[in-house]
Amino acid sequence: MSVEDIKKARTAVEFNRENLESVLRGRFFYAPAFDLYGGVSGLYDYGPPGCAFQANVVDQWRKHFILEEDMLEVDCTMLTPYEVLKTSGHVDKFSDWMCRDLKTGEIFRADHLVEEVLEARLKGDKAARGISEADVEEDADKKKRKKKVKQIKAVKLSDHVVKEYNEVLAKIDGYSGPELGELMVKYNIGNPVTGEALEAPKAFNLMFETAIGPSGQLKGYLRPETAQGQFLNFNKLLEFNNSKTPFASASIGKSFRNEISPRAGLLRVREFLMAEIEHFLDPEDKSHPRFHEVKDVKLSFLPREVQEAGSTEPIVKTIGEAVESKMVDNETLGYFIARISQFLLSIGVDETKMRFRQHMANEMAHYAADCWDGELLTSYGWIECVGCADRSAYDLTVHSKKTKQKLVVRQKLDEPVEVTKWEIDLTKKLFGPKFRKDAPKVEAHLLNLSQEELASKGEELKNNGKIVFKVDGVEGDVEMDDKFVTIEQRTKTEHVREFTPNVIEPSFGIGRIIYSVFEHCFWSRPEDTARAVLSFPPLVAPSKVLLVPLSNHKDLAPVTAEISKLLRREKIPFKVDDSGVSIGKRYARNDELGTPFGVTIDFESIKDGSVTLRERDSTKQVRGSAADIIKAIREITYNGASWEEGTKGLAPFVSQSETETETE
Template sequence: MTSAATTLKGQPLDRPALDSMLRRRMFYTPSFEIYGGVAGLYDYGPPGCSLQANIIDVWRKHFVLEEDMLEVDCSVLTPHDVLKTSGHVDKFADWMCKDPKNGEILRADHFVEEVLETRLKGDKEARGQKIEEKEEDPKKKKRKGKGAVEAVKLDDAVVQEYEEILAKIDNYNGQELGELIKKYDLKNAATGVQPSPPVAFNLMFQTAIGPSSNTPGYLRPETAQGQFLNFAKLLEYNQQQMPFASASIGRSYRNEISPRAGLLRVREFLMAEIEHFVDPQGGKKHPRFEEVKDVELVLLNRETQLSGKTHVEKVSIGKAVANGTVDNETLGYFLARIHLFLKKIGVDQSKIRFRQHMANEMAHYAADCWDAELFTSYGWVECVGCADRSAYDLSVHAAKTGAPLIVRERLPEPITIEEYQVELDKKKFGPHFKKDGKAVEAALLATTQCDREELSKTLESADSITVKVEGVGNGEVTVPKELITVAKRKRTENVREFTPNVIEPSFGIGRILYALMEHCYWSRASEGGDEARGVLSFPPTVSPTKVLIVPLSSNEEFRPFCRKLSQKLRKMGISSRIDDSSATIGKRYSRNDELGTPLGITIDFQTVKDQTITLRDRDSTKQVRADEDKIIEAIQAMVDGSKSWKDIEAELPVFSGQEVELPTRE
């Protein structure tokens, strides 16, 4: 098991202190709080909104701009038929069980984890082993006040069984989770009762579109489907050029069974998703893979997990693709780009790993999938998923609607193809099937060559064939022999048609934002030394406010300088705040260190004399002094990421003066 998350000073993270600070400074707050709140719903305050907007801005530049992606903004309301076709209506579910005594609803995999981890803790206590204080994973979070750890020694074989189960918990289906609950007699700590067998619970919010409620629909659980449905238009916009990628940023909704862990498990959240459409022929190569092949990632593959272990391997993405750990170059390219993005926004590089999905936890559409997981005080948390969705989505939507969601590529030399073709008597076919004609035709045209060979043989001796057509009658339709011909034909092709495969990086912005706040949080003594003051060491590129402007005192001579500097910075697109309160300058800086403001300008009497100002670094509290133009130039360089504080300190004269010395970041 992983050790506890720590502050930047090497101390255990004080999560209650961090949460208190984040809510006090209004990074986020429970929605509808004065009405008692609703679990899993949160509002962002001014600094939270700004931090989120800055993360999205970096994301757009890193992916949409640099990769020349096509951004779309699609509807949240989604008709039932779309999500039925995509598989979400039938398969987008988690396993839940119910305590028969108090009616509490439990997510089955989280329940199993919680009880087994509690028993392992009790075993360690009974053996007199030191228990590492590990905060709870959101999947494994222990509910407060529901029983203390009991010191009970377990057999070594049982301990090994428990550890192996926990290592591959995401691979169990509902039946297997139910068997684990019975086999190990797992009981709810609140009641001492074993919960009912797990049942599937669909996570989508259902609604009705229109006043007559004739059009059932859902709030989208992801932004991906809108991108797939617009594929043909995007391909045309891109002048038929492949490969290409679309991107979308927007709200998604999932009716979580038991949301806990603050921003990490919520019912409404912001997603940023990419759909990279690639030709499956040629091994899914990526033209820019050479640029990232030496990027090293920490990988936890599925074989390791299935063996009951959680050992990781640090390896270059080039090597991981070459040895088959990562399936193809395009998937590997995006894993590396995800890693570089997380590094750019300030994620602690010692607290990131990429975990491969096991078979049963794999999304219904995925051929391979890796999660970028970030370590927090709640444990390892999935923040980015990167899936190879193969050709699933485009294929099923094309089969359902008859829309040609394909790519046509002109061949350098014509080729002759012999294949079974379906030919319909259109004059009779339409009147015979009436309103169902389009669906039946689409089902026939979607048949494979093997299907058509069987249909051809059937028609030789029968008067009709039967074909499966979803949504028509009982799902099967009889087609009379006189309406259809299925025969082998030769044709010359000048154009190759194919359905693209899709590589999808999917980012949970709220989870990334929270993990970043934990990774950037530390504390130091306040000005008086009687209490610790929180500091959020956000990189200047994503910090909510970039510059704090502080007049040394309330002297009227300082005001024009403050206003002029603030206006100049804002015109450059650099956010700033003026704090001219009566508090000491040290306290004013400390208050803004809690907001993550990386830079501070002090206006003093020397400024009035020679127009020079000081620039303070949040983390070291060191200062430099120069004229206004040089200081603004330094701020601009730090905000755009081209220079660090060390660079500025080497270029400009060091200054020591007004501020009371504070302990610095180690």
């Protein structure tokens, strides 16, 4: 089987999600948590192959990013005090929009509800227009498909309405709560089962709240992301890096989000593994020294302007062209987008099912300079799996302001420069009599004003003879005149430049990536559709080798033990299957586990020490000494060699029973 033949075979049988989920759960890649007690929505346990696959993906992530980019890894606590997440904005803004059926109490996530109802209506329109069932329900087998099509109300929509629905679906990630409510009213979207009207969407904070300590007075949350620990350790990381920038930190760990309506298996869960990078750089220089290495990487982009036009047709161009045209804001952001794509391809993502979608204006945080989501196409649609954002200096700035601690880089200048800045002088002796116990809070507030805030207050003081402002923890407005405060611009000569670095943040949802790879790697053999295959790249496959004695004959046991010893010495994960079933069945059930290689031990092995090596996808076999076979496995698995390159010194193997064995 050639590479082209394998590609044809992988697409010959229509993808079936139910078959995939049957394999994943049947082989215990993962399963619902607390299954004996009926399970809890959005929580899953990984079994042995799932654990191994996840560990291999994380290992590849570490090598691809932390080692190759010389990043500083940290492991921060999952329990986070209220004040930290209040400062970062999560307490006020980390929400999704939910709507409730007041009669049944059922809760829906508003954007998902609008999306699902409009998609169902479009499918009904296709059914009414006589479009084939395969186009109406692409993700189901024939029997199931017919059942689903009957459940869809076949109603023909006007061309204008079809266009409107498609435009809404193209922009679904960018709508606010009130806008979703307007769509629900406009398109008469209610409870999809009962048809009852739903209350207007309300914001629901996704963080799990808890109390730290026995008194319950220290309020906290389970972290919704790993980023905040990296920001709070910035000064320590900067010192560890000899006070040099740019540099990047990285963290891998569990995060928690109390999803409104968990669905789609591993794609939307309440506890999940994240891998995040915070790349700290000079706001005046966002170039990247290694950008030239990736500038020719071609990617599919879905920029803001295309989405706003109601289209989902991607633009294909190199990352170099995207940065040069300013479609992608800067080199460092572009560099990481390209590196993200390379990582995803290395673990088994289908290149044709990957795109980078730019956040629309109403979707992007106010402080962000640019943001792109790495999305992967699954049977559930396009799924956001990686976010890559230029977060400007927001995080370090808000934490610095709250804690009154400087989170800055001090850079010695080659030549001194004259700098004009706003400065504030306080007549502190007047603060005590006027503000009493609140004096320290008022003083701290004024001393932590930004240049923009000082400029505004300076103008206010000049025009009104006084300034009025609010201070956290102080009741009412604070007012003071020019006897208390002086605000003016001054020019000074500086020998050190002090700046708050900007942050480029690639953020990976490992579970979503893993599930997408499951779908991209799953196929059924055309000659026997009951035989499923997971074509994981050898690098991330849970186990690399299936060791198969031809029979249970006692004479084969010493050879099996010797080859097992060699594989252990080479640190190559393997399994021995000496069960009594046929070799064909043993290979077939390990194809479902994604095992890329099979090593068969037969009676010739006893005579000359030779064994047979089988490749999972093509079922090609070669013969050679155990040492040469293991060398080939290592070259293909860990050094990136192709099957042809890795086995070029081995003899092709064809036996009379080969066809029979593979189809048993």
